[in-house]
Amino acid sequence: MSLATKAFAGFDIDGHHVRVVVTDPSRVADAAAFARAELDVAxxxxxxxxxxxxLQRVNRSFGRTVRISPALADHLRVAVExxxxxxxDVDPVRDASFRELELDGATVRLPGFAxxxxxxxxxxxxxARVAxxxxxxxxxxxxxxxADHVAAAGPEPVQGWQITVEDGAERRTVGLASGTVAVTRDAADAVRRVAERAAAAVFAAA
Structure with missing residues (x-):
């Protein structure tokens, strides 16, 4: 396999365009199909x-305590952290505060109509998990x-992973190391930091 060659495939999911780039062109179709199935589950x-x-079921709970899956509990712990x-500054709770969220292992209760x-x-x-x-x-x-989040994993191509990052009207190309995540456009520093921190735990556990 030559790491000088890359191939990509794209698809849409939940209104977001997903792009999958691989260093082995012979695997691109299978890799994209696998990534799509994994993201659909997520x-x-x-x-x-x-x-x-x-998540939307929880959003319709209107102050009741509801049971949640380990996957959602994990996402909520990351968001609260x-x-x-x-x-x-980055609060997952709308119309209230994360400090009012009651998260207890397999259950969660939102404050009121939050x-x-x-x-x-x-x-x-x-x-990060899919990559x-x-x-x-x-x-x-x-x-x-x-959704403006990009992750890389595995062997890097010869010239590394190059992505375009947008900050307002400014566009620039930056390198992205395997095992990391970046936010590619119009994100406050706090959002970039929490996205990177959230994904870092994924790669650390891999």
Whole structure:
């Protein structure tokens, strides 16, 4: 396999364009199909676009204590940690505060009519997990992007992973190391930090 060659495939999921780039062109179709299936499962947990997602079920709980899956509990712990380290600048709870969220292992209770939005952390965790899974399954380097979050895993191409980052009107190309995540556009520093921190735990555990 030559790491000088890359191939990519793209698809849309929940209104977001997903791009899967691999260092082995012979694996691109299978890698993209695998990534799509994995992201579809992930979105069933944290998506705000799907009325059927577990997150939206919690958002309709209106102050009741509800049981949640280990996957959603994990996402909520990451989101609460992000809120804590940014002193609430990145808060997953809408119309209230993360400090009013009652998260106890397999159950959660939202304050009153508050809702949750995990958009600052869940996509970072998802692309990190999918990139790591694709790299392990297909034995190649991979870059996965979704919802302005991009992760890389496995062997890097000869010139490394190059991504475009947008800050307002400024666009620049930067390198992305395997085992890391970046936010590619118009994100406050706090959002970038929590996304990177959320994904770092994924790669550390791999």
């Amino acid at each position: 979105c069933e947990v944290f998506s705000t676009e799907r009325a059927t997602s577990e 992000a809120a804590e380290i940014t002193d609430g 809702t949750l939005d995990l958009g600052a952390t869940a996509p970072a965790v998802a692309v 790591d899974s694709v790299a392990r399954r297909f034995g190649c380097g991979v870059l996965v992007s979704m």
